[in-house]
Amino acid sequence: MKIPFVKFSRVWYTIVIITMILAIGATMRWGLRLGIDFRGGSLLEISFSSVRPELNTIQTILESDLKIKNSVIQKAGDNKYIIRTEFLSEDEHQAIIKGLRDKLQNNDNKVIEDRFEAIGPAVSQQLRQRAILSIIFVSIGIIAYVAYAFRKVSRPIASWKYGALAIVAQLHDIILVVGVFAVLGHFRGVEVGLDFVVALLTVLGYSVTDTIVVYDRIRENLLRHGSDNFFEVVNDGLNQTLMRSINTTATIVLPLLALFLLGGASIKYFALALLIGMVSGAYSSIFIASPLLATVEKRQRQAA
Secondary structure: OOOOOOHHHHHHHHHHHHHHHHHHHHHHHHHEEEEEHHOOEEEEEEOOOOOOOHHHHHHHHHHHOOOOOOEEEEEEOEEEEEEEEEOOOOHHHHHHHHHHHHOOOOOOOOOEEEEEEEEHHHHHHHHHHHHHHHHHHHHHHHHHHHHOOOOOHHOOOOHHHHHHHHHHHHHHHHHHOOOOOOOOHHOOOOOOOOOHHHHHHHHHHHHHHHHHHHHHHHHHHHHHHOOOHHHHHHHHHHHHHHHHHHHHHHHHHHHHHHHHHHHHHHHHHHHHHHHHHHHHHHHHHHHHHHHHHHHHHHHHHHHO
């Protein structure tokens, strides 16, 4: 059975527009909650050899005894806390460790420092700039590569437009992931750091790979049958690669779902970003990137 994907392109476009409006609205209203990688600050991870004290106890020690204001404390695992603060000098770092040990450590319950990271404002600004540039350069590189790869099928659509439309589909994936994390940051306090940028770049790579598979089948059909009925060529390409897209996405989504549900706190939201991006990438390659080809060709024909 042949599914008329392109025929219902307006339905797919409507779904995409609604989700993008919601995602952009959430991002503009709340923004992303930046981690220390991007805003500067310190992260201290401590564990307890026996019993983890109550979160309020840690908060009281930091604020009342050590005069550390605006700290964010998060439980991790069964016996750990992750403490985020403003930028700490090494003396302040050691003072916190000493203060926690003086108040909480005894012969049966040791306070163990597992990790400490500190990033200054200048470094965090540089990381923000490089993160944005990396996404821009990747997008430009994708357009250039696709334009070269599809140079033999430059009619009826210019080869560079394949790359541009692939980027349009990827923008949907990126905006959706960012929108979800804007909501999570506002309601759950989820922060984004360099691992979030890595997840976005991975989503870009997966999304374009899935799109290129469909585009490549369309290219083969164009070379074999010509472009007299471009609408049918695109629809045939989608149907011929549909099961491949579903199977590939399923094999990626299942491990990511396991990581999100069973993985540690440090990898949980990295897995969630990938999970959302992979599912969105599969949707965009089928319901956005390829139908857009048919829409562009139709508009070109009408304008001629």
